[in-house]
Amino acid sequence: MATLAQQIVNGLVLGALIGLIALGYTMVYGIVQLINFAHGEVFMVGAFGAHFISLYVLPEGVPWYAALPVMFLAAVAVSVVVAMAMERLAYRPLRGAHTLAPLITALGVSILLQEVVRVFYPGATAPLPFPRAFPDGSLAVGPVTVLWTGVLALTVAPLLGAAVHLYVERSRLGRAMRATAQDADAARLMGIDTDRVTLATFVIGGVLAGVGAVLYGIHYTQIDTAIGFQNGIFAFTAAVLGGIGSIRGAMLGALCLGLVKSLAGQYAWGGAQYDYVWVFALLILVLMFRPQGFLGRPERVRA
């Protein structure tokens, strides 16, 4: 029982972090029907941005409560700038091109960013220890222990997810986003500058990825140039599970994915080495029986 409860908590923490990345995938897909395979790298560069500010800029001996906000800001700034640059320089010139062109470009941007960080960031050819910018130790709930960093992730991620959901449902820009997602030409006839809406979507994705990157770093204590690819694939899977284009679906899909990975790693045949297999088996099952995902709407042909 204790193990089960512990694995559920571990799965939820992973799911919460993946969810922050999955929101970026699902929102960008919703607006421009592009699977931005480089979005994992937006997350990765955020982690390196926070690492950089902590190691090379902040003076030694800064208490964690002062360092952590600075690291969040640095990660968000780096992620947002990279996300905006890829939209502006790589994707916008291809708007209206065949869908394969932006997709392959996204893969190229992903590899480019991984290599740039690996080659130019000091020491990034091997995994780097992430600064311990949060109290060590854990919260004990009966037999279950949750690292404080896990508690932080489980608090911040759902709050941010809910904030994004409310923003998209209630704000003027959110309304413009939903209109653009449904019919970009009609949105332009309403006076919506769809290029700006698209850029704003990349910015929101970058903010969430940057916050997620710091939460990830302090929880799993080390980062490398592959964390974007690895978690990006999970986040993309989560977004598809939940129904790509759906914000609540992305969070739900990510929590599901975290639980399956964690529980299968503990109980299923093959153990932790095979936990990926069960995640993607779940994806295949969902795609077979509910291809639109948990909360997605079935694809309709537009008039």
Place this chain on the structure above:
Amino acid sequence: MLEVHGLSVAHGAIEAVKDVSFTVAEGQIVCLVGANGAGKTTTLRTISGLLRPVRGEIVFQGRPIHRLPAHAVLAAGIAHCPEGRRLFTGLTVEENLLLGAHLRRDRQIEPDLSRVYDLFPVLGERRTERAGLFSGGEQQMVAIGRAMMARPKLVMFDEPTMGLSPIMIQRIMDTLALLRDQGTTILMVEQNALAALTLADHGHVVDLGRTTLQGPGEHLLADPRIREAYLG
């Protein structure tokens, strides 16, 4: 008010609109009639800034607008109620109407919303329902209301009566006449040439991408060539 000079628009290698010219005077209802594929919809989409012309120019209130993006054309005062209505069917009626006022920052948006609901009470009663749940005629009301929410000087309607019942067609045509009487200039494209030319102050027949005939609506209605080609 609106002058189109020698407009040509291409879809890839094919010129969908060839050398079309016409003018719309303030306070008029002007109708473009012509067979399917004659380039009417393409003409409207180009005026809106969704497409770029290969040749020719579009001047609105003395200012060339054919290089402006769509949001700038709307800001200049031209709204476009597109073919097939293109409502945001997953959004509520009220959200659709508010999107029509997207560029506005003034305080008259709420009163304008009430005005649309006065004109079409069914929309007010069901304002929080998704637009996709409404009948074709009701959706056309939403589309007209949405275009009006921008407070445009000129509205372009593309096939506003397509697929509607005769009663609803009459209702839509009456609404367009009302808008004109309230000072909005209207440019419309209509397959239903009889209804359109009856209403129109001025008609332009667009054929194979060229303006072939033009004149006041009742003159065109009486023209034997029009009667033969479009009115049966």
